[in-house]
Amino acid sequence: MLSTRAQWAAGQPIGELMAQALQYPELVSLAAGFVDNATLPCAEVVACFEQLSADASRLRASLQYDTTAGSRSFREVLAQWAYHPWPQARPAVEQLIATAGSNQLLHLITEALIDPGDIVVAAAPTYFVFMGTLKGAGARVFGVSSDEDGMQIEALKETLEQLDGQGLAKRVKAIYLVPDYDNPAGSTLSMQRRQELLELVERWNREKGALVVLWDNAYQLLRYDGEELPPLSAIEPSCRRFVVELGTFSKSFAPGIRVGWGVVPSWLLAPVLEIKANIDFGSAHFNQVLMEIALRDGLVDAHLPAIVATYRSKRDTMLTALEESMGDLPGVQWRHPRGGLYVWLTLPNAVDAAESGLLWRIATKLGVLYVPGVYCFPTEGYPPQRNSIRLSFGVQSHEGIRRGVQMLSQAIRQTLTATV
Ligand SMILES: Cc1ncc(COP(=O)(O)O)c(C=O)c1O
Structure with a gap:
């Protein structure tokens, strides 16, 4: 009954991610790529x-x-x-x-x-x-x-x-x-x-x-x-x-x-x-x-500096929180973005950060959501990295970012202990 195009379109991660954010509103989401409500130009x-x-x-x-x-x-x-x-x-x-x-x-x-x-x-x-x-x-x-x-x-x-x-x-x-x-x-x-x-x-x-x-x-x-x-x-x-x-x-x-x-x-x-x-x-x-x-x-133009200042300080909060809570973890690395809304994290090879993996289960149980990096890899060419994560600092408050990163650090530590 359905068209081939409908079948090709099935199983989009964006739908899944939106649904999860709604399904677990009590979790700290470092997944959503939304902008901060407080920056909206009312x-x-x-x-x-x-x-x-x-x-x-x-x-x-x-x-x-x-x-x-x-x-x-x-x-x-x-x-x-x-x-x-x-x-x-x-x-x-x-x-x-x-x-x-x-x-x-x-x-x-x-x-x-x-x-x-x-x-x-x-x-x-x-x-x-x-x-x-x-x-x-x-x-x-x-x-x-x-x-x-x-x-x-x-x-x-x-x-x-x-x-x-x-x-x-x-x-x-x-x-x-x-x-x-x-x-x-x-x-x-x-x-x-x-x-x-x-x-x-x-x-x-x-x-x-x-x-x-x-x-x-x-x-x-x-x-x-x-x-x-x-x-x-x-x-x-x-x-x-x-x-x-x-x-x-x-x-x-x-x-x-x-x-x-x-x-x-x-x-x-x-x-x-x-x-x-x-x-x-x-x-x-x-x-x-x-x-x-x-x-x-x-x-x-007049509103932009306020948006930029808000996100710059949130980015800095996330980078500082990462340094403080994961700086000692060997094999955990992240990029320092000069703009935008995202920090890309790479974990030791043994950690599977996909939704079917252990890290996801532990992280959601502890109370934090992230985007599994594997969603972001094309299916051909360069191989998908299952040990990667996209974090967003757009939506959460400074406190939410710190709590989210802390929980993620705990989840990574528990996963590493379980996989070694
Ligand atoms: C790279 C990139 N391109 C395009 C868009 C879409 O933005 P728009 O709301 O203009 O459709 C987004 C939204 O997150 C994005 O991240």
Whole structure:
């Protein structure tokens, strides 16, 4: 009865994780990637409403449908705002699409590019929700090893060469990256790797055929230290032929408004819009008008420092708690993210952190939830690491972070004792 696509889409970890958080509300969740309720821009949104309610015709217009690509005046403001530090890379408004969060654009691009059996290459580990989208379209996802500086471009090159050697060059459709403070590993693609990536994909496009880079910059604005690194289009504007740059207000303003966007190569734009027309012929206009006012009036920029300060101090609380409670544990390591919402933890090889493993059972019994890192590994290429964990410092209070990390440390110690 059910379609093949429904079967491919079954068993998504995101559904499981959400259900667990609801099932065990008494547990300290270091799993949820939600933003902190206290950072949500209530006063700013009220100010936008007030402005809108003072202009009856604008309010009326905002309650009507707009175009499939989204409100033009919103996209004009967005093009300026999003590329403000890099005016040379400011996109034409026609290339910019507004979507219901950046997840929707990832989905639309998947629909436009992927036939069953097509290949996407991603960092290992990577954003597991998008892997679910790809799985649902029948794609094969190959993982490439990554470190603090993001995807290793040398390893990417080897993976592409291997696939080419197997006669699969034409099946490789996209490379997916979360370049800044990524989900789940908190890594940032270094400047040198940005340049190497551009060269590699430019050459592949010249010699082998179309290969798209999906540059998912969901966390770009959540920067706590280190310098701001440019997107690919700011390094080489001509790369817009094969790069899709995606952004979202979900992390930097409010996920409940759910406005995302993307700059899409001209040849890919029409198919993406046709597919979007079949789905919703335009995302919520009202939300775009709200974001247009928030951008024009500088409310997003004014609110951002408070968000950044909150998460910076929570990140520091988590790193300190890890040092204090696990610093003495051999084989336990974690990354120091320069932004974003996540800390990536690697445990001794013997520890299985997956849901079927001992650590999970002990941790949930003690009262703490985490995301098993194994969810974040593509099924092919670089092997999944069952001894890894994603921790989020977004939702919990400082006290919750400390308690959660302490319980996790206890759970790891008990697991190690039981497995030795
Ligand atoms: C890497 C990454 N991309 C995209 C998204 C989706 O965000 P949106 O709410 O804009 O769909 C998320 C959300 O957690 C994310 O972590």
